Amino acid sequence: MRPENYKSVEHPPSHEYELNFGPNHPGIEGNYALKVKLEGDVVTEAKADGGYLHRGFEKLMETRLWMQNIALVPRICVPDPVPMEVVYSLGVEELGGLEVPARAQWLRVLHLELSRIAAHLFTFGGHAATTGMYSNMFWGVTDRDYVLDLFEQMSGGRVYHMYNVPGGVRRDLPDGFLARVSELLDYLERRLPQYDDLFFANAVFIDRARGTGTLTQEQALSWGVTGPNLRACGLSFDVRRDDPYLVYDQLEFDIPTETAGDALARTLVRRAELIQSIRILRQVIARLPGIDGPIRCPLPNPLAWNVPMGEAYPRVESSKGELCFYLVSTGGDRPHRVHVRGPSSMHAVQVLERLSIGTRIEDVAQTMFSLDACPPEVDR
Amino acid sequence: MSEEKTFPAIPPAVSTGIACETKKDSFLQRVMDGFAEFCRARSLFILHYCTGCGAIELPPAITSRFDLERLGVSPMVTPRQADILLITGYVSIKTLKRIILTYEQMQGPKYVIGICSCTVNGGMYWNSYATAKQLNEYLPVDMYIAGCMPRPEAVQEGLKQLREKIESGEANSWEDYFKRYDHYLGNQQHLFGDDWHTPTDVIGEARHYDLLGDESLGEHTVRLEKYLQHHQELGLTNVELEPENKELMER
Numbered sequence: 315m316r317p318e319n320y321k322s323v324e325h326p327p328s329h330e331y332e333l334n335f336g337p338n339h340p341g342i343e344g345n346y347a348l349k350v351k352l353e354g355d356v357v358t359e360a361k362a363d364g365g366y367l368h369r370g371f372e373k374l375m376e377t378r379l380w381m382q383n384i385a386l387v388p389r390i391c392v393p394d395p396v397p398m399e400v401v402y403s404l405g406v407e408e409l410g411g412l413e414v415p416a417r418a419q420w421l422r423v424l425h426l427e428l429s430r431i432a433a434h435l436f437t438f439g440g441h442a443a444t445t446g447m448y449s450n451m452f453w454g455v456t457d458r459d460y461v462l463d464l465f466e467q468m469s470g471g472r473v474y475h476m477y478n479v480p481g482g483v484r485r486d487l488p489d490g491f492l493a494r495v496s497e498l499l500d501y502l503e504r505r506l507p508q509y510d511d512l513f514f515a516n517a518v519f520i521d522r523a524r525g526t527g528t529l530t531q532e533q534a535l536s537w538g539v540t541g542p543n544l545r546a547c548g549l550s551f552d553v554r555r556d557d558p559y560l561v562y563d564q565l566e567f568d569i570p571t572e573t574a575g576d577a578l579a580r581t582l583v584r585r586a587e588l589i590q591s592i593r594i595l596r597q598v599i600a601r602l603p604g605i606d607g608p609i610r611c612p613l614p615n616p617l618a619w620n621v622p623m624g625e626a627y628p629r630v631e632s633s634k635g636e637l638c639f640y641l642v643s644t645g646g647d648r649p650h651r652v653h654v655r656g657p658s659s660m661h662a663v664q665v666l667e668r669l670s671i672g673t674r675i676e677d678v679a680q681t682m683f684s685l686d687a688c689p690p691e692v693d694r
Numbered sequence: 695m696s697e698e699k700t701f702p703a704i705p706p707a708v709s710t711g712i713a714c715e716t717k718k719d720s721f722l723q724r725v726m727d728g729f730a731e732f733c734r735a736r737s738l739f740i741l742h743y744c745t746g747c748g749a750i751e752l753p754p755a756i757t758s759r760f761d762l763e764r765l766g767v768s769p770m771v772t773p774r775q776a777d778i779l780l781i782t783g784y785v786s787i788k789t790l791k792r793i794i795l796t797y798e799q800m801q802g803p804k805y806v807i808g809i810c811s812c813t814v815n816g817g818m819y820w821n822s823y824a825t826a827k828q829l830n831e832y833l834p835v836d837m838y839i840a841g842c843m844p845r846p847e848a849v850q851e852g853l854k855q856l857r858e859k860i861e862s863g864e865a866n867s868w869e870d871y872f873k874r875y876d877h878y879l880g881n882q883q884h885l886f887g888d889d890w891h892t893p894t895d896v897i898g899e900a901r902h903y904d905l906l907g908d909e910s911l912g913e914h915t916v917r918l919e920k921y922l923q924h925h926q927e928l929g930l931t932n933v934e935l936e937p938e939n940k941e942l943m944e945r
Contacts, residue, residue, distance in 0.1 A: 337789070338743040338773070338796055345744050345789060366789045367746065370824045377821060389818060392747040439753070455753045462754075473750055473843055690747060693786075 330358065335678060337366050343440060343682055344392075344689035346662065352675060360670035360678070362663045367693040375652045380406055380480065381616035383649070388474045390654060391691040393436050396429035397632035399478040404559060404628035405641040406480035410621045415608045418482035419560045424598045425468070425477055426560075426630075427591045428495070431502070432461040433633035433686075434584045434591075441581060441683040442513050445522045450513045457505060460498055467491060482610030492599045499592050506589070514585055523578035527669040527681035530575060537668070538660040541635025542587060543685055546572045546579040553631040567594050577684035584686070587633075620647050634658055634686050654694055662687030734803070735860040738777045738853070739770035741800070745793060746783020748810040748843045755846035767853055773799040778856075781835075783843070784812035784825045787885060790832060794882060797833055797871075798894035802903065804868045805836045805856060810843050817842060831881040834867035872900035876912030883914055891921045 336347035345366040351359040371390055375383050387402045388395030400422055407414060439454025462472045467488050469475035477484050513519055529539065531547040544551060552569045554562040570586030572579035613619070623645040629638040635657025642651040666685060670678050744752070756762050756769060770776040773796045785793060797806065808829045811817035816827035829835055836859065839852040859865040871878060875896055883890050897915065900906045 337792060338741070339771075344749065345746065366786060366792070367784075368786050368788070368824045369784060369819050370822050374819065374822055386818065389747060392750045436753075451753075452757045455757045456759045459754050459759050472845060473747075 333675070335360075335675075336363070342679065343687060346687075346689035346692065348666070348670070348678065350670065350675065350678065355675045357670045357673055357675060357678060360667045362667050364663065364689065364693050367690045369694065371694040372652050372654060375649055377648065379617065379647055380619055380621055380649065383652075384476055384479050388476060389690070390694055391632070391634070391656065391658070391688045392473070393688060394429055394433035394633045395474055396425050396478070397630045397637050399476065400426060400560075401628050401630040401637055401639050402641075403478045403480045404630070405626040405639050406621060408626040408628060409624050409641060409643050410480065410619075412481050412611050412613075414482055415611060416561075417486075417602075417605045417607045418609045418611075420598060420602050420605055421483045421487070421609065422478055423560050423562065423565070424495070424595065424602065425475070425483075427594050427598070428461055428464060430591045430633045431588060431595075432458045432465075434588050435461070437584060437633075437683065437686050438509070438513065438581070441577075441680065442519070444679040444683050445519050447513060447516070447519065450509070453505075453509065453512070457502065460501070464491070464495060464498060467494070479610070481613045482608070484610075486609050492602060495595060496599055499595055502588075502592060506585075509585075514582065520578060522677070522680065523581060523684065524574075524576060526577040526673060526677050527684060528574070528576040529665070529669065533668075534575070537665050539635070539665055540657050540660070541631065541633070541686075542583045543580055543635065543661060543665075545569065546583045547575040548573040553629050553636055557629065559628070559630060565594050565597050577680055580684045580686075584633075618647060620645055632657065634688055634691075635661065654691075656688075656691040656694070658686075658688040658691040659694075661685040662689065662692045731861055731863065734777075735857040736766040738765075738767045738805075738857070739775060740767060740778045740780050741773055741776035741796065742769045742771050743779070743793075743796060745781050745785060745789050746810065746812065748782030751843050751846050751849065752780070752782065755849045760846040760850060762850060762853065765850070765853055765857070773797075774801060776800055777803070778805045778807060778853075779833075781806065781808045781813050781829055781833075783810040784817065784819050784822075785829060786824050787826060790826045791886060791890075794832060795892055795894075798892050798896060802868045803860075803866070805860070805865055806833050806867065807852060807856065808835050808838045809849065809852075811840050812842075814838050814840055826885060832878060832885070834870040834878070836865050836867045869903075869905050872896065872903060872905035872910060873907040874909045875900060876909055876914050879918075880912070880914040883917065888917055891918055 330351060330353050333350045333352055334347060335350045336342035337345045342348070347363040347366065349361040349363055350357050371386065375386060378386060383402065384399065387398045390398050435454045435458040439451040439458070442448070442450035442454065465475055466472050468491065469477040469484065529543065529547055531549055534544050534547045534549070548571055550569045550571045553559070555569055567590045570583050570590065572583050621643045624643055626641045627638055629636055631637070637657060638655040640653040640655065641649055644650040662682065662685065666682055666687065669681050673681060754760055762768070779793070779797055779800065781793060797804070808814065812819060812825070813829040813835070816822070816825065819825045820827065826832065837852055837856055839848050841848060856865060897906070897910065900910055
């Protein structure tokens with residue numbers, strides 16, 4: 315914030331210099347780097363430098379059995395692994411012609427929405443830290459941890475769950491789980507006004523985020539932006555509503571949008587999505603006890619499961635954007651080709667490079683966090 | 695082969711004017727050293743470098759839920775001031791180069807902890823073309839915390855054990871890097887190519903710390919000599935070229 319008596323001063327021209335922003339840098343999200351050219355402290359050119367997290371997922375998946383890949387896919391995106399499992403399972407089910415039992419579909423929705431809440435809380439924390447508000451980072455990370463506790467009760471793992479498998483889910487809920495989810499949702503609803511005071515309605519944050527990294531709707535569409543970043547530009551598109559998968563067509567929820575397209579709008583969309591996720595989860599909690607039945611359809615021997623020949627392109631709305639897998643089977647026990655269409659590879663490379671131009675160096679980190687890019691998924 | 699054994703080691707260092715006294719010769723000095731170890735074990739700074747997916751368990755470990763700061767552990771943004779290099783998960787080859795550069799910039803005593811199974815044996819990516827499998831081939835590792843991924847409690851427990859090791863004087867793998875530099879450099883060159891070299895004058899540092907051992911120099915460090923001239927121009931080394939090395943450079 316500038317004081318009222320602020321007058322701009324003519325500074326002598328500063329020479330242009332290049333700065334390596336990352337990979338060992340506290341402002342960068344994960345192991346990722348930007349080569350930034352600066353004129354004074356204004357960015358004139360940014361070049362994304364990825365590949366630090368490349369593990370060759372698409373090749374590795376060709377060398378493993380269809381069921382073994384379940385252990386591999388959540389590792390593609392670390393903060394939000396659940397959509398990866400679900401989208402891979404959906405693809406294999408489509409190829410193999412499997413019918414997923416109703417209860418498993420509801421459990422998947424429960425799992426997906428919990429994961430969305432966890433990922434958004436983590437992003438709020440990270441975004442707040444880049445604007446200097448470390449208290450909110452502590453809050454976001456700690457509240458996310460309560461969701462991770464639920465994941466642990468549900469699947470045994472805090473971060474990586476491997477809960478969704480082709481044909482259903484791995485196990486049913488433990489006793490009293492839905493009550494604990496309900497408690498957590500109550501807690502989060504009580505917390506949201508506190509978050510507003512500290513972060514979303516904070517003048518420091520609003521001044522920093524408003525106008526930073528502004529994206530128009532045309533730019534967003536031509537650069538392949540999806541998810542909350544696209545909805546912050548005013549386009550109401552959500553795979554959950556427009557191309558429903560699982561049981562999302564039986565659930566009531568809104569698609570929050572904003573029109574400004576800047577970092578503030580993106581964050582506010584995420585905040586509204588958190589509320590919608592809570593709303594969805596309440597519906598799931600109300601209806602899940604009434605749906606009995608198996609949680610997994612009978613599968614052939616997973617060690618010798620030759621999935622029929624074909625192609626599948628399932629898509630899922632993850633917390634970062636639209637997530638798709640392109641799976642090709644030639645009738646073998648392993649995938650012939652897998653392509654991961656992740657949202658972050660668009661957001662962190664072409665969009666971040668262009669949005670960084672003209673911003674000041676301290677806002678580059680904020681732009682990256684407001685785009686919610688996930689470096690492990692960029693590099694794969 | 696026999697002539698390869700008689701390496702004309704890199705010439706003696708020019709005196710830097712700073713004497714490095716490592717011998718504990720008096721009772722007072724031993725007490726002071728023990729006190730320094732005690733303090734050092736209770737004030738550890740982790741380098742803020744998220745090298746892999748295990749880094750996602752560090753925010754919960756450091757922030758209010760598990761709160762590593764109780765143990766005196768806190769993140770630090772620059773390698774020069776950091777004590778611990780946490781390798782959180784798989785190391786792709788591109789990252790490993792940065793890890794080695796970062797590690798050599800850190801000042802001793804420094805500790806390396808490998809978190810996640812991937813640093814132990816490659817873990818989930820055992821057949822990936824893009825990752826280095828065993829971290830301790832390239833860097834001396836003080837401690838491994840296995841798991842995919844280890845819980846924050848495990849990270850805490852690992853750091854507690856490291857504290858005990860530091861107090862008992864066992865956590866001295868950083869000396870191993872100087873003592874067996876040829877071995878580590880050989881593995882690095884095997885992975886990155888024979889042209890691999892870092893701007894840090896590790897041999898000069900080893901000499902400064904009085905840690906230059908029999909295995910510090912060898913067939914792999916000989917390859918570094920062609921970069922000596924370049925380093926000298928940049929003022930990065932305190933080693934002066936002597937005539938016997940010119941033959942080496944021509945070779």
